[in-house]
Amino acid sequence: MTRPARCAMFLVAASLGLCGFALAADPTQSAALPPLLPPAQLLQPLKDSWPTYSGDYSGQRYSSLRQIDKSNVSHLSLAWTTRLNGEVRDGRSRSPFAPPSNIITNVGGEGKGDYAIPPPAVKGAVLQVDGVLYVTSPDNAWAFDARNGTELWHYFWKTRGGTHIASRGPALWNSSLFFETPDDYLVSLDARTGLENWHVPIAAFADEYFSTMAPVVIGNHLLVGTGNDSDAPGFLQSFDPGSGKLQWKRYMVPMSADDAALKTWPSLDAARHGGGQVWMPGSYDPQTDLYITGTGNPTPGYTGVARLGDNLYTCSLVAVRVATGQIVWHYQTSPHDTHDWDSSQTPILFDGTIDGKPRKLVATAARNGYFFTLDRVTGEHLVSYKFGTTANWSKGTKPNGQPDPNPEKSATVPGSLVSPFEGGVTNYQAAAFNPDTGLFYTHENTGFNILYLTDPDPRGSMGLGGKRFSIVGYTGNAFQAIDYRTGKPVWRHVWPGNGGTGTSVLTTATGLLFTGDTNGNLVAMDAANGDLLWHTGIGNISAPPETYGLDGHQYVLASVGDALFAFVLY
């Protein structure tokens, strides 16, 4: 653990006479304030705040707020918009067109500052607690006033490098804000000031891990996943949110000869390089104390020849005991994947009725185009359905509900025509579940590519290498409302045009859905039938839409790249 030299920036600020914000950010003063989010509060039903990745632990993305409804949603208007500023600032306002700001960037990190990183973009959760929004992008964290979009602080992490693909958002525990960095650190900030508490390494950077997951707070556990495209084992870890000390580390592939899952691999060497990364937040069931997460693809990704077998626990739903990291049950939604189709989608927990019997359930719509409903207490399989209309890579489903991959639809030398294409029927985008309609909502990408094997080496290739794909057409991308009892769509809306990708979903107690279409619109739909009730052309929605309540107003928050938009009724 490393503590940063935070005084330096204060001295610079003070010497410039720009100490107004710096004084307000006095850490001792901050420490005397009550905690922003005691972890027990995360067990309360979701209401005005948005305190964790999916709003609450269930993954439903279902808000009980009722001010915006079908009758008035067409009157939503823009309350404010703001853009993320990733510049390292010294307190002076740079742009004559920007409002006055005396932001002084807090700088941390172990890198030299010479690594070019992508411009800021929101691709994960924005937390809203006590009127403040917390936003992350690779190497950056910000706080904004949720009422008007004013920036309150900015933290910048000098990276050592790594794949800067996304940050899926921060987590809050008491008054600490956590996020992961592409060069594999877990950073703890004082959420009130943006000053660093500590940072700890969470994975071996040399082994090509890169970390994007939004951490998840459960009591005194901070669950942290990481990613890797090379041939390295995936794992979930739990850290002490106060000290940053590791509590446990659970690998998602067999790491020793006595692991029962080793029979699904040809060798221990293959298993130990077999992937199964944990890079999306899971869901948590307080009743059973199970954290249920999806896992990523096996590696090498496209050449399964050297890892024959099902490859547990890659591409699976895995239920983990929060106190110990022990796997209580697992269900593999994509046995022996050979298409880089992670099963990382945040699963959704809800109670329902299957065959007349009340059940505690978990459902997921996987990147491979299959929808699943399981008993979340036991992991018993209940429902499978191919919701990806054009998905053509499996021979059907096995008796246990798993898709049965057709080996001919792996990469081949003369090319195999495969749907979905590499990005999947869905991907990291969040689905939603509305308990009032009983429907599960997800976008659906169609599309075909020709997948060529370019490295027919009997040892397999490495990482995501050894293949080439060529996208050869779309057949109309869509949005689906799925009956969890059958997996079949109750309604399906096809977005006009070809291409584009669907986005994440929010649903409300007033029977609304918010999502992005494939043409740069944020849309509100009737959750019962898909009728389009409102839209605004703000651009391709890059982060899951959210909603929160403040001062009697219900806000709808959407992000497009580096821009945040908050909508409200007046």
Place this chain on the structure above:
Amino acid sequence: MDQRPDWRRMSFAGGLAVLLLAATTATTPALGQTAPTAAPPGPASIFDQATFPGKQRPPGDPAVIARGQALFGISCKACHGADLRGGDLGGPNLLRSALVLGDQAGEAIIPVVQKGRPASQGGPPMPAFALPPADALAISEYIHSIVGRKVNQGGPPPQPEKPLNILVGDPRRGAQYFTAHCQSCHSISGDLRGIATRISNPATLQDSWVAGRRSGTPVPGVPATPPTQVLVTLDSGGTLQGTLIHLDDFTVSLTTAQGQYRSFIRQGPQGVRAVQVRDPLQQHRQLLTQYTDQDMHDVTAYLATLK
């Protein structure tokens, strides 16, 4: 785990590094100073710079690496393979070995070379090699030089292209398929004349015909894919047609044959009654859901005969 299909579209802020240095090294920045000038543009993709430590190492001494390569050929190749990706005798792939990747300057690799390793991870034991430290270091430097050539997302170092034959189909069956499914729009003496000469790479030919995308040398005025046409019927009863520019659930826009741009709101008091899209690739899209891989390979083999 490619998390995102759209990373290629990103652009990059190169100015960040300069701003960062300005903020962290200047102790007394002058007030009123103008913003730092922009740095050179950043890489075109997030993978175009040295992402991970194995690629960030400074290049080693070429003479040492060459010696290491020769020594590797004598002592290591039989087990670990000429390309370091594992060999017939069961030696592991060194390019994904955590021991290799975590090694800085031979401190982890040299002891293994000199002392060997007991059987582990299901593999055979490794014998000790009585090599002087300088030789073991040279081997280590050689291994690192190959690790540094790994491509993005964990792919192995590029190798000479293997001659792979993608023409496995039966041209006779392909001709039959063509007659049954393609001939209503395409002709081997018309638009497809000489297509195998125009597109000499069979894989490109296959990608191109399946997608309905024109490949080969561009012809002025001929787009890669034919434009989509649209007929808009207004509530007033009038119609307009032209080349589709944009269509979503809320607006439609087109360019008329005269070159006039028009756009319409689809719902509302002065709305659009109907939008009929004529997608010239509709039949191609339809066939995507019907081809077997054998159909596809057969037609490619047939088209490859049209020199």
